[in-house]
Amino acid sequence: MSGQGELSAGGATNAPRVGAASSGAVAMESDGAGGATNAPRVGAASSGAVFELSDVTVRYTGAAAGGPPALERVSFAVRAGECVAVVGPNGAGKTTLLRALLGQVPTASGRALALGRDARSWARDALAREVGVVSQREEPAFPLTVREAVEMGRYPHLGAWRAPGSADRAAVERAMRRSDVIALGDRWVETLSGGEWQRVRIARALAQEPRALVLDEPTASLDLSHEMQLFELVQDLVRRDGLAALIVSHHINVAARFADRLVLLAGGRVVADGPGEAVLEPQRLAAVFGWPVAVYRLEDGSVQLYPERQPVKPDSGVVP
Amino acid sequence: MRRPSTPSLFVVLAVFAALAAVAGVGLGAAGLSPREIALALAGRGDDVARGIVWSLRLPRVALGFVVGGVLAVSGAALQALVRNPLADPYLLGLSGGAGLGAVLALVAGVVSAWVLPAAAFAGALAATLLVYRLALVAGRALDSRMLLLGGVVVGAFAGALVAGILSVSDAAQLRTATLWLMGGLGGVGWPGVLVLVVYAVPALAVLVAESRALNLLALGEEPAVHLGADVARTKRRVYVAASLLTAASVAAAGIIGFVGLVVPHTIRLLKGHDHRVLLPAAFVLGGAFLVLADALARTAFAPLELPVGVVTAVVGVPFFVVLLKRWTSR
Numbered sequence: 001m002s003g004q005g006e007l008s009a010g011g012a013t014n015a016p017r018v019g020a021a022s023s024g025a026v027a028m029e030s031d032g033a034g035g036a037t038n039a040p041r042v043g044a045a046s047s048g049a050v051f052e053l054s055d056v057t058v059r060y061t062g063a064a065a066g067g068p069p070a071l072e073r074v075s076f077a078v079r080a081g082e083c084v085a086v087v088g089p090n091g092a093g094k095t096t097l098l099r100a101l102l103g104q105v106p107t108a109s110g111r112a113l114a115l116g117r118d119a120r121s122w123a124r125d126a127l128a129r130e131v132g133v134v135s136q137r138e139e140p141a142f143p144l145t146v147r148e149a150v151e152m153g154r155y156p157h158l159g160a161w162r163a164p165g166s167a168d169r170a171a172v173e174r175a176m177r178r179s180d181v182i183a184l185g186d187r188w189v190e191t192l193s194g195g196e197w198q199r200v201r202i203a204r205a206l207a208q209e210p211r212a213l214v215l216d217e218p219t220a221s222l223d224l225s226h227e228m229q230l231f232e233l234v235q236d237l238v239r240r241d242g243l244a245a246l247i248v249s250h251h252i253n254v255a256a257r258f259a260d261r262l263v264l265l266a267g268g269r270v271v272a273d274g275p276g277e278a279v280l281e282p283q284r285l286a287a288v289f290g291w292p293v294a295v296y297r298l299e300d301g302s303v304q305l306y307p308e309r310q311p312v313k314p315d316s317g318v319v320p
Numbered sequence: 321m322r323r324p325s326t327p328s329l330f331v332v333l334a335v336f337a338a339l340a341a342v343a344g345v346g347l348g349a350a351g352l353s354p355r356e357i358a359l360a361l362a363g364r365g366d367d368v369a370r371g372i373v374w375s376l377r378l379p380r381v382a383l384g385f386v387v388g389g390v391l392a393v394s395g396a397a398l399q400a401l402v403r404n405p406l407a408d409p410y411l412l413g414l415s416g417g418a419g420l421g422a423v424l425a426l427v428a429g430v431v432s433a434w435v436l437p438a439a440a441f442a443g444a445l446a447a448t449l450l451v452y453r454l455a456l457v458a459g460r461a462l463d464s465r466m467l468l469l470g471g472v473v474v475g476a477f478a479g480a481l482v483a484g485i486l487s488v489s490d491a492a493q494l495r496t497a498t499l500w501l502m503g504g505l506g507g508v509g510w511p512g513v514l515v516l517v518v519y520a521v522p523a524l525a526v527l528v529a530e531s532r533a534l535n536l537l538a539l540g541e542e543p544a545v546h547l548g549a550d551v552a553r554t555k556r557r558v559y560v561a562a563s564l565l566t567a568a569s570v571a572a573a574g575i576i577g578f579v580g581l582v583v584p585h586t587i588r589l590l591k592g593h594d595h596r597v598l599l600p601a602a603f604v605l606g607g608a609f610l611v612l613a614d615a616l617a618r619t620a621f622a623p624l625e626l627p628v629g630v631v632t633a634v635v636g637v638p639f640f641v642v643l644l645k646r647w648t649s650r
Contacts, residue, residue, distance in 0.1 A: 104545070128548030135546060141403035141464075141538045142593040155536055156548030160529050208547070 048116055049077040050131075050212045050244040051101045056110035058093075058100050058268075069108065070096040072268045080211065083238045083245040085255035088265035089289050094248045097265065098216060101246075103127065115211065128156035132205025134198070136216045140189060146200050147185040150176055153207025175206035179233060195226030202233065212244040213237065219251060227251065231258045253304045256280060264288060277303045323591055333604040337385070340608040343615045344381035345373065349623050375509065382513045384505045384614045384628075385607035387569045388579050390520050392606025393599050394562040395580020396587075397527045400534040400595060401558045404464035405588075405643060408580030409566040411468055415577070416475035417447020418563075418570035419501060423482050426497045427489050433508070433515045433571075440567035443478070448559055450474050503574030503629040505614050512572050519568035523561040524603070530554050530561075531595035538593060576629045578636025579606050585643060 058071040071093050078084045086094050099105045100112045103119030112119040115130050132153070140149075153175065154168045176182045179199045189197060198218055205213055213234065219227040235258050237243045249255045256262060256276030264272040264279050266288040272279040280303045285293045292308040324332070346357060350372050359365030360373040395408035402412070409415050421443020422436055430436060454470035455463065482501065486494055508515075533554040536544035544551050569576070583606040587598050610628065613635070617626040 102546075124545060124550050125548035128546065133546035135542045138540050138543045140540075141400070141405065142588065144538075144593060148592075148594070152536060152539070152547055155532060158532070160532055204547075 049079050049113070050115055051246065052077040052111075052113040052116075053097075053101060054111045054113075056100055056112050057108045058096055058105050059108045060105075068268060070268050071100060073110065074100075074265075074268070074270050075110075076263055076270055076273050078212070078244050078246050080244050081238060081242045082261070083235060083247070083259045084261045084263060085247045085249055085259035086263045086265060087249060087252050087255055088271075092265040092288075093268040094265055095216070096268070098133075098214060098246075098248060102131065102133065102214070125156040125159065128208055128210075130210055131212045131214060132202075132208045132210035133214045134201045134205055134216065134218055136220070138201065143188050143190055145185070146181055146187050146189060146192070147172070147176070149189055149200055150181070150203045150207050153204040156208060171209055172207050175203045178206055178237070179203035193226075194221050195223070195229065198222065198226070198230055199233070202230075206237075210243070212246070215245065215247045217248055217250065219249065219254070227254060234258070252280070256304065257302050277301070280305050326591075326597055329591055329597070329601060330604070333601060333608070337604055337608040337611075340611040340615070341381055341385070344384065344611040345377045347615045347619045348372070348377060349618065349625075376506075379508070379510045379513055380505050380614065381611050382510075383508060383516065383572060384611040386513065386516050386520060387505065387573045387576065387607075388583070388610025388613075389603035389607035390516075390524070390565045390569045391576065391579040391610075392583035392602040393524060393527060394565040396584035396595065396598050396602045397530070397534060397558050398562050398580070399584060400538045400593075401555060401562075402464040402467045403538060403540070404468060405585065406468060406581070406640075407464070407471075408578070408584075409562060410475070410575070410577040410580060412471035413447045413451050413474035413478065414444045414471075414563055414566040415570055415575045416478035417450075418444040418567040419575050420478040420482055421446070421567070422571050423485055423497050423501065426500065427485055427493050433511055437515065437519050437568045437571035440571040441564055442567075444563035444567045444570075445560070447471075447474050447478060448563055501574055502627045503576050504625075504627055505573050505610075506625075508572055516568050516572045520565055523564040523568075526557050526561040527565075528596075528599055530558055531599055534558070534595040535593070574627075574629070576610070576632055578632045578640070579610055581643070582632075582636050582639045583609055585639070 054075050056071055056074045057069050059069045074093075074097065076084075086097060088094055096105065100107060101114060101119055103112065103114060103122050106120065114122060114127065150172050151164070151168075154164060154171065157168065157171075158164060173182075176185065179202045181196070181200050181203050184192065184196060184200065189200065192200065202213070202215075202218075215234065218234075219230055222230065231254055234245050234247065238245050247255065247259065252262075256279075259276065261274060262272070262276050262279040263270060264284070271288055272281070272284060277297070280295050282293055282295050282305075285295070285305060292310065294306045294308060295303055296306055297303050345361075346352075346354065350369075352360070352369055352372065356365055356369045357373055360369040363370070391409060394414075398407040398409065398412055398414075399405055401407070418440035422440040424443070425436055425439035430439065451467060451470040451474050454473060455466040486497055489497070533544070533549045533551075536547050536549045537551065537554060539547075541551050544554075584598065584602045587601045587605060591597055591601060610632070613631040614628045617628045617631045620626060620631075
């Protein structure tokens with residue numbers, strides 16, 4: 001990787017104007033030990049891990065068979081009252097990781113547990129009562145109102161036949177209040193902005209009354225204020241309601257500010273797992289992403305990464 | 321526009337269905353007076369009028385109601401299943417497959433009204449699998465546009481095979497099959513109604529039981545799974561049930577297009593997309609619509625009788641164009 005050599009100099013040349021910038025002199029290594037050492041910061045209701053992967057390997061059959069596994073000996077855990085962000089380059093195995101812990105792919109070896117039970121053994125509706133998922137893409141085929149959309153979160157509690165009762169209505173109301181979408185109740189979802197739609201989908205996940213939230217790139221198409229709003233909401237749900245949250249994101253800086261732990265995936269392996277300041281280490285990031293980066297420590301102690309410029313060389317026309 | 325409440329929607333639909341039934345029983349080539357019809361319904365009056373009302377018009381109205389309802393419900397369910405508002409049993413190739421299955425059975429000499437729907441069912445299921453295979457070949461099994469395209473192709477293919485089979489069959493077979501293929505609600509009488517009801521009721525029950533899952537599926541397969549739906553099971557059940565409904569209606573009344581498209585969308589526009597309301601409402605409206613269309617088909621050029629599919633197509637095609645425009649401009 002070409003980036004490595006320039007990294008040592010990185011911080012000095014292109015320092016952004018923040019206080020106390022230091023080019024990523026982070027000493028702590030957290031490989032392997034990460035998950036176990038980071039207890040949730042709030043007194044959460046339950047102590048056991050909400051999600052737990054131990055030594056999980058996932059291989060896709062078919063086209064990709066024979067190639068490297070999508071996940072290789074991955075171990076990590078998410079506890080109640082903890083917000084964990086999974087970061088890594090495209091194709092690192094982030095989506096497969098989510099599918100493994102939601103029991104949607106078989107594991108070639110290792111154990112994937114959701115709330116203490118084999119993730120594959122959960123019935124879909126039973127799991128949906130414990131885990132709310134906001135997936136990457138969703139496009140309703142027919143128009144529906146915000147309230148109708150949130151009410152669908154009650155499906156795992158109602159099944160095919162039972163009519164919604166007062167408890168269901170209360171759960172919908174609470175979820176809409178919590179995500180601040182009450183005022184949008186009668187709007188058609190297709191008229192919502194990207195940020196509003198994501199809040200509605202979080203409200204629907206909350207209407208499931210889950211113990212954990214899983215968000216797959218929830219802010220991919222949001223602007224700055226909506227992205228911050230959404231992360232503030234998720235963190236508040238974790239802090240005040242003791243939910244566990246697992247967020248997959250490409251926005252490493254925001255993830256590092258909000259998550260209790262970052263899990264860095266690359267090539268199907270966990271490269272690092274720990275607090276942002278431990279995981280965001282310049283050499284490691286450069287190797288994983290194939291691009292030189294500097295890392296700066298802000299006054300509040302959090303760390304932010306800063307990709308270096310690598311101008312296209314005049315003759316080659318190719319990005320190095 | 322304000323949506324009507326569910327009870328008021330069903331009251332309006334019931335009134336409409338009652339009017340359609342009155343038209344279906346009241347209109348016809350024999351030119352019976354309202355008084356004669358009323359007497360015949362009460363079991364009095366002369367034998368000829370009683371025969372016309374009880375053995376011709378009433379079973380025809382009943383058959384039209386169930387066929388229309390069944391087509392509308394399977395259309396509504398298929399729209400949610402393939403997540404495409406343009407889906408219906410006709411466009412997805414189910415009707416064509418069912419028609420091919422039934423023609424093969426007819427040419428092979430099957431005459432039992434109970435066996436014909438089974439042959440049509442086999443044809444409809446084969447068409448479904450073929451449509452799926454076509455979408456898979458394109459590598460986009462979940463793309464509803466590929467499914468519709470595949471449905472049109474398979475439907476045309478089945479139609480060609482039917483034409484080929486008929487061109488080499490003997491005169492008697494040709495006449496039976498052609499008459500039946502043109503579609504129509506006359507000729508099967510009460511036994512035909514009974515066969516249809518026996519085949520349709522279990523399939524309707526399956527679709528009603530899946531209506532909440534269909535609501536979720538309209539969001540997309542991934543969100544539906546995350547909300548707790550067993551998507552693979554729902555898809556299997558809905559495809560089989562819709563195939564069975566289409567087959568039973570095709571066996572009873574031939575291929576009638578557009579009911580499965582026009583009717584569900586009218587309810588969707590009026591009342592929204594909750595399939596727990598949509599499916600039963602579409603059944604009632606579909607039934608009433610086909611009974612009315614049949615009354616029109618019998619009287620518009622009396623004493624000549626139009627195939628009822630002509631009437632549904634004349635209403636359905638402009639509606640389809642409007643829908644296509646709305647859908648593609650989204």
